[in-house]
Amino acid sequence: MSKRRDFLKKIGISSSLLSLGFIGSCSDSKNVSSNSQAQLPLFISTWNNHKANSTAFNTLKEGGTVLDAIESGIHVPENDPNDTSVGYGGRPDRDGYVTLDACMMSSDGNAGSVTFMSGFKNPISVARKVMENTPHVMLSGIGAEDFALQEGFEKINLLTDDSARALEEWSVKSKYAPKINAERHDTIGMLGIDAHGDLAGGCSTSGLAYKMRGRVGDSPIIGAGLYVDNEIGAATATGLGELIMKTVGSFLVVELMRNGLSPQEACKTAVKRIASRYNVDDSQVGFIAVNKNGAFGGYSLRSGFQYVVNKSPQTELFDSSYLL
Numbered sequence: 001m002s003k004r005r006d007f008l009k010k011i012g013i014s015s016s017l018l019s020l021g022f023i024g025s026c027s028d029s030k031n032v033s034s035n036s037q038a039q040l041p042l043f044i045s046t047w048n049n050h051k052a053n054s055t056a057f058n059t060l061k062e063g064g065t066v067l068d069a070i071e072s073g074i075h076v077p078e079n080d081p082n083d084t085s086v087g088y089g090g091r092p093d094r095d096g097y098v099t100l101d102a103c104m105m106s107s108d109g110n111a112g113s114v115t116f117m118s119g120f121k122n123p124i125s126v127a128r129k130v131m132e133n134t135p136h137v138m139l140s141g142i143g144a145e146d147f148a149l150q151e152g153f154e155k156i157n158l159l160t161d162d163s164a165r166a167l168e169e170w171s172v173k174s175k176y177a178p179k180i181n182a183e184r185h186d187t188i189g190m191l192g193i194d195a196h197g198d199l200a201g202g203c204s205t206s207g208l209a210y211k212m213r214g215r216v217g218d219s220p221i222i223g224a225g226l227y228v229d230n231e232i233g234a235a236t237a238t239g240l241g242e243l244i245m246k247t248v249g250s251f252l253v254v255e256l257m258r259n260g261l262s263p264q265e266a267c268k269t270a271v272k273r274i275a276s277r278y279n280v281d282d283s284q285v286g287f288i289a290v291n292k293n294g295a296f297g298g299y300s301l302r303s304g305f306q307y308v309v310n311k312s313p314q315t316e317l318f319d320s321s322y323l324l
């Protein structure tokens with residue numbers, strides 16, 4: 001790769017724009033979107049979840065709310081048995097249980113979450129029901145599962161043959177070593193803003209492969225894996241949840257935007273905060289954010305993180321800027 005191409009990649013210019021030669025250069029402190037009139041609605045997701053984004057876009061086009069759109073978009077990786085870090089087909093913990101975490105936040109500031117939940121393909125929808133049909137924000141474990149059954153969700157076995165085989169191979173050495181950019185997609189975090197500027201978000205994951213039984217990461221924790229403030233903007237996270245939880249990362253990103261930083265600068269500042277306080281050897285963390293005007297950005301600890309944006313049915317994939 002040429003030095004110029006390498007530099008452009010490091011500051012976060014998308015592969016597609018590079019190959020089309022659309023972009024000359026861009027300051028790291030400015031998001032490409034903030035240089036132009038924001039085009040709404042807009043959906044942004046962690047990793048290359050382009051099908052999730054286009055599903056969300058279609059739901060909105062067909063008359064759904066931005067929250068409906070996020071929920072339908074997140075169903076895409078949750079239902080995909082080949083996506084090994086979200087929903088059905090997610091890798092199990094070291095005891096062979098697939099346990100899922102998810103949360104949603106709506107534009108009115110409401111929130112719902114499920115953690116350590118087994119046996120249901122779409123934790124994002126159960127999280128939405130927690131938000132809408134209970135006085136609580138979070139249900140966990142057996143309580144979340146009982147609630148899902150009461151709400152009419154179907155109980156299934158989430159452990160695919162492929163995941164069972166992978167666990168067997170892992171069990172030979174049983175070495176606990178979370179991988180950077182695991183399977184190159186990890187958690188899905190999705191943020192959306194509709195044509196009126198109303199925001200919503202969701203986050204769903206099976207967490208770290210071969211985690212300790214009972215481990216819950218950042219993804220279902222409001223403020224860590226996801227935060228939406230309809231006056232300011234929204235942020236979501238991916239990567240090693242322990243680092244994100246200790247810094248309440250997504251809330252931090254939104255608060256930094258409240259203090260005037262662009263989404264890109266806010267994500268970068270949060271990543272720098274993590275790197276300055278904790279041992280980040282062998283870890284990846286990535287944030288994406290969108291503000292009330294539809295400007296967006298993303299930033300990660302290391303190379304390899306990508307995020308995908310839809311401002312129309314077409315998707316655009318971005319190689320995130322990174323710190324180390």
Ligand code: GLY
Nearest residue numbers: 207208217239241
């Ligand atoms: N970010 C997903 C997790 O750590 O579980």
